Amino acid sequence: MTRAELAVEAKAQDREGTDPGWYVYAVMDGDARGALEKKLPGGVSLVQAQGLLAAISKVPDAIRRATIASAPNEVAPRASVEVLATIEDAARTHEEIVEHLMRAVGSLLPLRLGTAVRSPDDVPRILSANAGSLVAQLATVSGRREWGVRVRWARQALVDAAASDDAFDARGARPAPGPGRGYLAMRQRERTMTSALVRLCQERATTIERALRSLGPVKCSASAATWAAMVRGEQDNGGASDAVEVLQGSVLLKRPDEDQLAAVVEEAIAPANAGLSASISGPWPPYSFVQALELSG
């Protein structure tokens, strides 16, 4: 579809008052245009500016249902199986199109679910406003794929490790004469235990992150506040009630390094009987290595 045709379609939708906006899937190098043009998924068009290409379409129905299904004044749907189904549909639609594009061009910057603009005319402006950053990010992801790494520590094994920790032992073993002091000592012991658990998670996360960095760029989410909340059972621990999530990260790997990932992770969570386990997923488009676009510019 040409720019002029896109504009006509956008205006027609505006007149109908039903324009859900335009959806942006990914940004690619402008040189990829030739490789892409005959392989574009249905409804997807390319917009070029500043040597960059953006793949856009009208917001697909599957995504529209999950994004603006609740118009103003409409009763918001409850978190339910139906809502989840629309979100799953939207996520899979988004991912399928991004993967289709990545298969055609090799490397791209995938945008997150829900990146939408009012009109195709906004896209060149957004590409121009973000050009420097986008070009640099494309260089970073070029020839690399994203792999997800998630490490969990079995709760009991973690508690056992903390209980044998020197600092915890010294404070926990203090005598506590009298029931009142005994109660306060117990509270103190709980607090000390929590900080020992958090410190062990911190040390292990640092080790794993350093190991991943030896292979490529890394993005990790892990924080003392999160571990403390997980240890106290106040926060979702990434899916397992009997484990604490030590680290959830992504690493950007060149193909020759991909075979090393499992071994590097295994070494970082050693010894095998420490109660740590890891799962690796991928390859993915490099979602975790794309900065948010400045859309309002």
Place this chain on the structure above:
Amino acid sequence: MTRDPFEGRAVSGQAPAVSRGDTSNLADILERVLDKGIVVAGDIVVSLVDVELLTIRLRLLIASVDKAREMGLNWWENDPWLSTSREARDEVSPGISDRLERLEATVKHLADSLEYDRAAQ
């Protein structure tokens, strides 16, 4: 010819401590395709094929909270199930906030008494 960027996704044998996840797993897909730009509202428990449970907090998907407001979309702010505001709660169950506060005060009082008694023993 571009090499398939997703080849090698098949599950392969690994050491027991490191397992290989399936990329068709909804939780993994959501983890990647969602980001801070998403309006955060509501908790959804995703039940996965392997019976793993994952809490994902999301509802409305738009470029950013500001963008959504700009487009007149702010329903989540007033949805009593997605909002913690007193007004929103009371809209659904009049007086619920007062009852909640009284209950919280009672529980706190009981907890304080218990702690005091135990410390005094």
